[in-house]
Amino acid sequence: MDKRITLILLTIVALSSCIDEYEISDEQLLNSGLNSLYIDGRILVGAMSYVYIEEPISLNSPDLAKFVENATVTLIGDNGYDSGAITYDKDSYRYDIDTYDIDPNAKYKIIVNHNGNTYESEYLVSNPAPEIKNLYYTQDQLSNSLIFYVDADGTDSSHNFMWTYDEDFEVHATVNMLYTMHDTGYILRYDPEAFPELDKENGYNPYLYCWSHHNSTEIDVYSTANLTENVVKMHEVTRINVSSSRFNHLYCMTLYQSVISDEAYSYYSTMKKLVELTGSLFSPMPSDVKGNIHCTKGSGSDPRGYITASQVSSKRLFVDNKDIKLKRTIERDYMPGSLFKLDSPDPRFGWGYVLWGPKLTDNEENKLRLYYPWACNCQKVSTKIKPDWWPNDLE
Numbered sequence: 001m002d003k004r005i006t007l008i009l010l011t012i013v014a015l016s017s018c019i020d021e022y023e024i025s026d027e028q029l030l031n032s033g034l035n036s037l038y039i040d041g042r043i044l045v046g047a048m049s050y051v052y053i054e055e056p057i058s059l060n061s062p063d064l065a066k067f068v069e070n071a072t073v074t075l076i077g078d079n080g081y082d083s084g085a086i087t088y089d090k091d092s093y094r095y096d097i098d099t100y101d102i103d104p105n106a107k108y109k110i111i112v113n114h115n116g117n118t119y120e121s122e123y124l125v126s127n128p129a130p131e132i133k134n135l136y137y138t139q140d141q142l143s144n145s146l147i148f149y150v151d152a153d154g155t156d157s158s159h160n161f162m163w164t165y166d167e168d169f170e171v172h173a174t175v176n177m178l179y180t181m182h183d184t185g186y187i188l189r190y191d192p193e194a195f196p197e198l199d200k201e202n203g204y205n206p207y208l209y210c211w212s213h214h215n216s217t218e219i220d221v222y223s224t225a226n227l228t229e230n231v232v233k234m235h236e237v238t239r240i241n242v243s244s245s246r247f248n249h250l251y252c253m254t255l256y257q258s259v260i261s262d263e264a265y266s267y268y269s270t271m272k273k274l275v276e277l278t279g280s281l282f283s284p285m286p287s288d289v290k291g292n293i294h295c296t297k298g299s300g301s302d303p304r305g306y307i308t309a310s311q312v313s314s315k316r317l318f319v320d321n322k323d324i325k326l327k328r329t330i331e332r333d334y335m336p337g338s339l340f341k342l343d344s345p346d347p348r349f350g351w352g353y354v355l356w357g358p359k360l361t362d363n364e365e366n367k368l369r370l371y372y373p374w375a376c377n378c379q380k381v382s383t384k385i386k387p388d389w390w391p392n393d394l395e
Contacts, residue, residue, distance in 0.1 A: 037068075039112055039119055039293050039305035041095075042164070045104045045126045046312045047256045049075065049097040050215075051086070053112065067093050071114040075099070078123055079106040092215050104128070104311050110293065117298030124309035129259045130155055132315040135237075139326050145239040146247070146319065146326075150255060154230030158259040160223045162268070162308065163237055165256065167214040170249035170394070171382040173207055174333050175375045209394040210378035211386050212246075221260070221268045243329045250392070251319040258310035267291065267306045318391070334369040 041051035053068040073095040075083040081102060086095040102108070107123035134151040150163060218238060224230045237255065240246060260268075291306040335353075353370055374380035386394070 037303040039303045041110050041307045043108050043309035044312050049099040051095045071112050074111045077106040077108050110307050117300035118296050120296045121293045121307035126309040126311045127259050128311040129257045129313045131313045132257050135255050135315040135317045145241050147239040148237040149234045150237050152232040154224050159225045160260045160265040162258045162260050163220040165216045166254040168387050169246045169251040171210040171378045173376050173378045175371050207377040210382035212382040219268050242326045254316045256312045256314050258312050260308050264308045333375040334371045
């Protein structure tokens with residue numbers, strides 16, 4: 001995904017409101033002012049917690065917001081738990097906190113220190129979420145997408161739901177070789193003796209298999225408060241076009257289900273209404289709308305944002321490429337046409353491009369293809385970090 005698109009999507013979680021969506025008029029949404037700082041986070045007992053921090057930029061700027069990377073973020077429990085300073089993750093644009101094994105009976109709060117100011121949420125109770133009843137997908141011909149759905153049953157104490165999800169998927173290099181065949185711009189013939197670690201018979205490439213990990217960025221909330229049954233049925237989590245590289249091999253979605261308060265539900269519902277009305281994630285919000293995190297030290301004003309806490313339930317779903325019946329369009333991994341000469345320098349080889357053919361001989365130029373850098377090295381677009389629960393033995 002394009003970095004700018006990712007930036008725009010991630011900023012959904014950085015706008016704020018904490019009153020019922022029906023109390024805010026369209027005119028208020030469109031004509032109110034901006035605040036100076038956005039802090040939004042989720043304390044998820046049994047999953048990875050996280051905090052986004054952003055500073056808005058002028059609406060006339062080509063960049064809509066700037067992620068804050070130099071804040072000090074801490075998770076504190078009323079039982080003495082202290083996470084210590086959390087490191088900013090440049091890949092996810094957020095501060096990730098490992099809360100898989102923290103005490104579910106304690107109360108927790110987020111503390112943020114930035115530019116001499118201290119911002120704190122109140123201590124929050126993490127209520128248990130009911131189990132996810134079902135996670136599944138359908139193949140939609142009209143949108144040529146896989147649509148993912150969730151079913152769940154509420155309880156007497158849970159009727160506001162929130163979902164987030166993680167995505168993990170395999171990335172395979174398409175050209176099974178380790179070399180780039182260049183020396184100061186000139187093509188060199190492949191010399192097997194120069195790479196003794198290779199399996200000569202099978203063409204082993206340690207950069208052939210990689211894995212990618214993405215975090216969801218959508219706001220996904222649903223309430224059964226006004227329904228006759230406290231049941232979530234066939235609620236759409238997301239839809240993804242089948243031509244996405246996520247589905248080139250094996251894909252996995254891990255869905256996390258939380259329960260949130262009425263106030264938190266109103267906050268996120270209002271945020272979604274803002275996006276639907278304006279088409280922009282950075283349109284002004286009502287100046288009198290406040291979240292539940294406050295400036296407790298320094299000269300800063302209260303930031304926009306909201307912190308939620310919940311014990312989570314989770315469910316995992318795999319999608320095998322072989323099970324997809326819809327037509328897919330695969331991005332080409334090579335440059336078509338004869339765009340190179342074997343007897344002259346070509347700067348693209350210095351950039352990592354790879355020349356490949358059934359036989360690398362000077363007189364078979366028409367059979368050769370110039371592959372993009374990631375075609376033989378999956379680490380160009382992903383990592384060698386394999387989830388410890390991945391179901392196959394690829395390395």
